[in-house]
Amino acid sequence: MSNSQVFDLVLLGGTVVTPAGQERVDIGVIKGKIAEIGDLSSAEAAETFDAGGLHILPGVIDSQVHFREPGLEHKEDLACGTAAAALGGVTGIFEMPNTQPNTLFEEDLNDKLSRCENRAWTDHAFFIGASDENMDDLAELERLPGCAGIKIFMGSSTGSLLVEQPEALRAVLTNGTRRSPVHAEDEQRLRERFEMVRDGAHPKMHPEWRDAEAAVLATTRICALARETGRRVHVLHISTRDELPILEANKELITCETTPQHLTLSAPDCYERLGTLAQMNPPVRSEEHRLGLWEGVRRGIIDVLGSDHAPHTLEEKGKPYPQSPSGMPGVQTLVPVMLDHVNKGNLTLERFVDLTAHGPARIYNIASKGRIVCGYDADFTVVDLERREVISKDWLASKCGWSPFEGVEVKGWPVSTIIRGNIVMRDGELVGDPIGQPVRFEDTIVPTGRED
Structure with missing residues (x-):
């Protein structure tokens, strides 16, 4: 042939x-x-x-990045972010809605898509954020071309993106059908415990303030609401071993992600070495949680790896904790850091492929990506x-x-x-010029006349 x-x-x-x-x-x-x-x-x-x-390998898809454009381009932009992705072996990225302005409506999505034209080095899609402002339109918004789905922030949000009350969460989950990614930390507990660091502390207090219980409470709540509404959700950046039994008991509706940071770094060592550079939400935790996450990877409870690439300048990171912002870059280092784990025997190459290509394609219903097949x-x-x-x-x-x-x-x-x-x-x-295009999904609208 x-x-x-x-x-x-x-x-x-x-x-x-x-x-x-x-x-x-x-x-x-x-x-x-x-x-x-x-x-x-x-x-x-x-x-x-x-x-x-x-x-x-099938092209690696990083399904959680923050490229900061529009509004925060001093930290990152779509050109530099996708360049970093391509240099790190990543072929596709899904970008989060907490830019300035937040990505809430069709015009916000289209603005990001247009900004990618002739600038993005990788294929790309964007999440729209759930908010009181767009609650009634989510079912239509999630089906727009170039939209990866509706992102839900239960804690640690920007602008109007916080959705923490059960009735609001229920309204989001009942308005749409695509799988929604969720940042699961309990906002009330975070507010209550902030007093322990409010007046200043060592960054190693970050996982004490944002403790494992804050994650467990939110993950338990979103799993219960997903079961009640029948809505599929994807819990992002799992950071505790305690969440894994909850997620395992709800696998028919719930998928989940962890990050290379949570699988590689552990407290208190990383905070002693890196200070606020190790600060992210949810936090990097103790060695027992890191080892527990690896058990979740090996048992198949964890479905996908995302970098949660969330850059801040060194000047911003240099602020005294807790005024320092949470987040660290990671899109360019995802592949080498995880291949090092492959070589150390922590996971097989096939499992790495499942976590970075098969998994994202399966979870988000990506069209024609994620596998090496004709x-x-x-x-x-x-x-x-x-x-x-x-x-x-x-x-x-x-x-x-x-x-x-x-x-x-x-x-x-x-x-x-x-x-x-x-x-x-x-x-x-x-090599060459930026040729990134919007990622296509099986469950979104394809405009009339658009080629498959």
């Missing part, structure tokens, strides 16, 4: 992670789609990619599992210019990022 067609791109000699496992096969690409998987050593192609000694988008994260690198400041593309993993040596490194058959990163350099 391959003898009769000319491929736009052929990847030769790599070890490919397909739904069947790891296979030494070639991949042929035509018009941005995977056209053939097999022996293509004699095939004709406009471009070839020698993948000998490398692993070809007919899907030719999105690939090409990695060298044997390569050792130190995560360095000069490699980082985020505007904030720092990483909690700076100076860390890892084994396993992204060497190329390919999006719809276009090589956008190779050997640590961006």
